[in-house]
Amino acid sequence: MKIKSFLAKPLAAIIHKSIKKGMLSAVDDQEAILKTLLKVGRNTQFGKDVNLAQVHNYQEFKQAVAVKDYEQIKPYIELIKEGKHNILWKGVPAYFAKTSGTTSGTKYIPITKDSIPNHINSARNALLSYMAETGNTRFADGNMIFLSGSPVLERIADIPTGRLSGIVNHHVPRYLRKNQLPSYETNCIEDWETKLNKIVDETINKNMTLISGIPPWMQMYFDEIMRRTGKNISEVFPNFSVLVHGGVNFEPYKAKLFQSIGKKLDSIETYPASEGFFAFQDSQEAEGLLLNTNSGIFFEFVPVSEIHNDNPTRLSLADVKVGENYAIIISSNAGLWGYNIGDTVKFVSTNPYRIVVTGRIKHYISAFGEHVIGEEVEHSLLKAADEENVRITEFTVAPFVSEGEGRSYHEWFIEFENKPGDMQAFAQKVDQNLRKKNVYYDDLISGNILQPLKLTAVKKNAFIDYMKSIGKLGGQNKVPRLSNDRKIANELEKWAE
Structure with a gap:
């Protein structure tokens, strides 16, 4: 010792x-x-x-x-x-x-x-x-x-x-x-991107034991390490034993991060913000x-x-x-x-x-009075993904307001690590999960005011490319899970499959 x-x-x-x-x-x-x-x-x-x-x-x-x-x-x-x-x-x-x-x-x-x-x-x-x-x-x-x-x-x-x-x-x-x-x-x-490459240069041959950051950043770091070495992270860093994370909900990223690491290890969640360090695990x-x-x-x-x-x-x-x-x-x-x-x-x-932490006050969908929050969409997607053995890289949800015939709906933009075999059946599962979590959304669906959600798969690295296009790649920046408008959705359509 x-x-x-x-x-x-x-x-x-x-x-x-x-x-x-x-x-x-x-x-x-x-x-x-x-x-x-x-x-x-x-x-x-x-x-x-x-x-x-x-x-x-x-x-x-x-x-x-x-x-x-x-x-x-x-x-x-x-x-x-x-x-x-x-x-x-x-x-x-x-x-x-x-x-x-x-x-x-x-x-x-x-x-x-x-x-x-x-x-x-x-x-x-x-x-x-x-x-x-x-x-x-x-x-x-x-x-x-x-x-x-x-x-x-x-x-x-x-x-x-x-x-x-x-x-x-x-x-x-x-x-x-x-x-x-x-x-x-x-x-x-x-x-x-320049910074990420330099970080990899400086760490790839070191005895890394603790790695901290927001989950999307850590995943990009791990991806570059694996691209260069052809090995998983635990092979490159055999003494890596603690992962510290904060800034966004860990659950949507957890499966892919641990897959990249190649083993399960301890993690510590923190809740810091510019206004104060509010809580920690x-x-x-x-x-x-x-x-x-x-x-x-x-x-x-x-x-x-x-x-x-x-x-x-x-x-x-x-x-x-x-x-x-x-x-x-x-x-x-x-x-x-x-x-x-x-x-x-x-x-x-x-x-x-x-x-x-359940979400952000401004990051919710209530375009139709449904009051859907981040905790509800994350639960609904991850439950379906777990049942179908599907891994999610990133996602966001926006309303689609119908201006002509047809009902409005929520559109989910999802980057998959591996896709479900039946995309329509997967979307139905997510929708059912959300209806169980949010009574207002369920009422809007059962009352034929909204139609069930629509799922749009996007290409690999779509969210990274989107953040790069608006000059917010890296650091503490992250894509909101929920929006009340189509600003993000309209941009992500460029990367739809």
Whole structure:
């Protein structure tokens, strides 16, 4: 056993014990975080605007601070960009995380000195929890891929600004630097295909033990490794034992990733975003991700059916229920207040508080009043694929609105690894699965308002080629599972078989 894996064992035990203790105090920790936020926030411009000095508890907080999206905090962000201090949080942000918005264009999310530990320690805690539970510390001695966006940061109002993963790259602990791949120079490459080839060059002959990234990126990396070597990944990297993933639901990619690896190995799911690191998988046995209840973020939950209401029901952690679909609202020591991050989650446990991510508020189909969400389409497709021994590479769903004769329908664009023998029968299975999951969709089909879904198979690498065509190949970019319009669908028709 080498020094890093040896030293990791006692540290993992200490951190894991602390996490277990935090499971029991989650509600109290949330109350303490809200008090701390209010104490700091009342001296900011935002705090003065909403009179936080007169807020002393959660009920008063809900009255003072409305649920808001980026457009509603943008005026404050603009003040920070002008060089003003004490706007959303004390002083000025340490960084701006630059991210794309569907309606707001480029968004600048503040990361403060106080919020940096949330991003760094949460990733560390996920790995240490895994070590403590499984006893596997050997991977700490090998090479690990922590792929990031470019760590080269621009400055806005003298605030370093870039992609979250590029910012986090500057805070990788020193003891991991020697193990980390790819090199800083390679991470700075903007063109994804050039970058991917350099990553393969730098890693193909290394002792890779941990690989992390979003699943579509990892699959492209694995494909290139296999193309060059003619071997599966476990043959190229025999000591590869841990796969860390996040950013999208793992299930649609899982079968093909493990087929490429050539064996089943442990995986760790994380839930990071520019706005905060919200949850991580703390156990290989338990379902769901442990909510980060003591990391500078105060969570609220709004029933998804009410998220567009002027005055939606807002629940603190103490009042959530298992199985309900909620939109996440956060207030944090990054200076976000009542901020709707756009994700939907469902609690699978409240002792401890564990969640699964069910989709995006804006990524749904309700062109006909069906309210279909990401969790439902993924379940419907993967259940049929599993029964038919079919492997899916990627997919997306869009409405087709009939303007003449004939009924409207959902069109599913699917890239298959291997196709079903009977495409029509497969489509019918997927449709039946979705009808069982979503009563509104079932009513529309049974009422002859919609016809059953139509399935359009696309050529190999169609989704990669589409992302390349819009300049969003690689990094943290991914194709939405669901759309309410035909923008993506019309482009993908170019690659239909």
